Amino acid sequence: MNKEYYDLVVPYLEKYDYDSKEFQEKYHYTGELGALYHKRRTTFRVWSPVASNIEILFFGRWEAYYQIPDIPLEVWTMKKIEQGVWEHQERGDLHLGIYLYRVTYFDGRTKTCVDPYAKAVTINSGHTVVIDPQSVKLKGESAPRKKFKEAIDSVIYEASIRDLTIYPYTDIERKGKYLGLTETGKVNNEGLAVGLDYIKSLGITHLQLLPFYDFATVDERNPLATYNWGYDPVNYNVPDGSFSINPENPISRIIELKKMIKALHQNDIGVIMDVVYNHVYTVETHPFTILVPGYYFRHYPNHKLANGTFCGNEIASERSMVSRYIVDSVLYWTNEFRLNGFRFDLMGILDINTMNKIRAELDKIDPNIIMIGEGWNMGDILPTEKKAIPENSEKLKGIGFFNDQFRNAVRGDVFHKRSKGYITGQLKDDSFLDYEMLQKRFSRLDQMVQYLEAHDNFTLFDQVSAALPDLDMPEYERRQNLATSMVILLQGIPFIHAGQEFLRTKMGNHNSYNASDKINQLDWSRINRQPVEYLRELIRFRKKHEYLYYKNFEEVLDHLEVTFLSDELIKVRQKNEKYDFWFFFNAYEAKSYTLVDAGEYRVYFADNTSFLDEEKIITFKEGENTVGISGLSTLVMQKI
Structure with a gap:
């Protein structure tokens, strides 16, 4: 400094x-x-x-x-x-x-x-x-807020405004802009729907967008000259001008952003804003420093700036006027732009009291407004017992955390490109489905965000293809389907990174925050892949069977049984007096066999195929009750 x-x-x-x-x-x-x-x-x-x-x-x-x-x-x-x-x-x-x-x-x-x-x-x-x-103000802005699903019944899809629309080989006109996400009827070179129409077709409930507040690292006069995700806050309550078709006009970006959000709402998609209250981009010139020197940031006793964020500074959210500022900012975005959720970057830097104040104020507006965040335990000034981290989840009701244990068990260590996990044949941690253990980390299931891929780190496809470099594309697709089915079908809040469903690649880049559009853009030529339709069907199943997804661990412990039949084959049975579902996940390349109860079953998924629209019934008799699960696939059945 x-x-x-x-x-x-x-x-x-x-x-x-x-x-x-x-x-x-x-x-x-x-x-x-x-x-x-x-x-x-x-x-x-x-x-x-x-x-x-x-x-x-x-x-x-x-x-x-x-x-x-x-x-x-x-x-x-x-x-x-x-x-x-x-x-x-x-x-x-x-x-x-x-x-x-x-x-x-x-x-x-x-x-x-x-x-x-x-x-x-x-x-x-x-x-x-x-x-x-x-x-x-937009026309109709005074109408009542549109209600969206609560967290446990949501399916979150994470993307960047720019990444979604910048790909050159579509007919989206306002590429990289707020208004690009309002355009309908847009297609790629093969005539397949892209942009807003594509997102809607997946059936997701919420679109989580990377930062669109005012950030420092893209020149608004020449936005295509540089690329940045935007985790570099300048003005917390102003939309960024790089996404505007008229950044010179101070009010244009506000109106354009509102039009984008309105278009998403009209297509039954809620909007989650990625917010970065844990640090500022340039501490020396930020108004926080100029107006009250030293107050807004944490310092050590020797006056050196704390740096738990690894971004040069960390916000002192525990101080009353800092806390008030963060709460005010969230409420401004909620009320003025009608947002439906917030994802808090490096949430573990922020204090419990501030997060609970936000939750309480949002509940007054709409208790279904989602709050999730990165609950990593970072920094050494704020005491651990005051941090917004999973270990304190009992004190943070209505606030979710990304479950990195699930991520690492299923795919491997995200910080090592060739690391293997369950879907690549090397299960190292079977406690990721031990709900008694998980209850010690998350106080409720609706605090557990289940994900395998996000904007950070290697994409799932890049890691799987590095760990298993000699597979053909159909096998990569089967492994991707297996992984995605675990996100959607198991307990918790499902979270999908945009393009995960069509094997998105960033060409091996593990931290593409400033890489380029070529690395970060959604390649819309890849959407004609079987895993895209498979994701649609998985989401349809989850929406039709919301009663299977619990908020409380007590319900899971009473009604759900997880059995590791081997390191490759997992059985999850979910049963009460009204239903009896059997889920099998097979990470082995070959077909696997196991016993089920005798009786009739309706099949929903088998061999990477959906049977949601047909009554596929199979019967098992006593002594002939062995079921086969195809290699690298998910089998879902309901006993009837």
């Missing part, structure tokens, strides 16, 4: 005990913050209890081709009011007014920054822009 940062921050860390009860009580503010627009006046409020003075630098009003001057047209001095808040009220209609804050410190130095509560900015985040909230 550069000397300038510490020169600014250290005196404040030495003067103020930001963690003290006294500081929290004296300076916690509950009123509205940011630019509060009214047609006749705008009230500016910003929280900075340690500043000596704050001014608003006004640069005029945005309009097309407007050149923002280097020197402000007006300077308005703010007044310190209560709980560390500075306020200024300016008369007149300030819609599209451009401004910055200038902060004066105790030694006379000054620094400028954008408003941390900004809802609109100029291109590439240079200045904050005041907006009239009515200017970004």
Whole structure:
């Protein structure tokens, strides 16, 4: 970290005990913050209890081709009011007014920054822009929120806005843009549906999108020059301009994003936002640092920045006004954009109290709004018992965690390309289906996100093909089907990475965050593969049999029996007084055999084929009750 940062921050860390009860009580503010627009006046409020003075630098009003001057047209001095808040009220209609804050410190130095509560900015985040909230309303926006499935009945599909639409060989017109995901009737060179129509055809319930808040690492003037996933937060409450067809216009990106979300909702797809409240991209220039030096970030006793995120800094979410900021931000996105869920990046950096506040506020809006996150235990300042991690799941009701134990057992260690797991013939951990053990890590089944692939690490196909390099494509497809069937059919919240179903490859790249469109794009030429239709059928089965998927471990322990018949053959029997289902997963290349109870069975899946639309009945008699499970396949039967 550069000397300038510490020169600014250290005196404040030495003067103020930001963690003290006294500081929290004296300076916690509950009123509205940011630019509060009214047609006749705008009230500016910003929280900075340690500043000596704050001014608003006004640069005029945005309009097309407007050149923002280097020197402000007006300077308005703010007044310190209560709980560390500075306020200024300016008369007149300030819609599209451009401004910055200038902060004066105790030694006379000054620094400028954008408003941390900004809802609109100029291109590439240079200045904050005041907006009239009515200017970004869509027709019908006041209608009641659309209800979507609760977490346990959802099927989550993760993708990037850019990856979904950027592939050159489709007729999607607005490639890489919000509006590209509103286009229907679009096809690849073979005439097969792509984009929104394809996603809808899978039957998924929620689309989880990689970051679309304002991030630093793609030039909004020339977005195709660089690629980045976007885990580099700048303005938390502003849509990113790189996905906009008109990034110069501060309100265009807001309207375009709303249109995208509306189009997904009209196709019965909920939207989950990937949020990154655990760190900021550039700590030195972020308004958190400029306004309250040292407060928003964790530091060691020697004043060195903590770095549990491995991104250079970590947010001090346990402090009251940091926690308040995160809660406010989530609620803004929920209410203004009608989002249906949030995926918290590096959630283990955040504290339990903040996460529970978010859950409580979202429950008031819609208890089915999904909250999931990466519950990795990272960092050494926040005590483990206060972290939002699976070990504390009992204290985090209604919040889910990615189950990396399931992932690694089924596919192998994701950090080693040639590592093998269950589907590649080397089961190392059979406890991934031990529900008594899992209950010690997750307090409820609807906190357990079951996944094999996400934007991070090698794709499943890249790892399987590295571990078993000499297979033909049909065998890769069978192994992929087997893996995907375990995600969809077993207990927990199913999560699919976009393209997993058509054996997505990133050409062996395990961390493609800035690789290129060629590496990251969804290759829509691959969708004419059998595993795509197989996924559709698996999802259909799950939706038709929602009663099989429990929220509580008690139900599983009462009604579900898991048997490892061998390292390759797993039997899962789920039975109560109303139904008796038998699931077999065979990772062996050859057909495997086992005994079942005598009687009649309806077959739903066998030999990588779906029988959902036909009454396929087989009968087993006493003494002739051996069933065969085809190699590398899943067998699903119901005793009738």
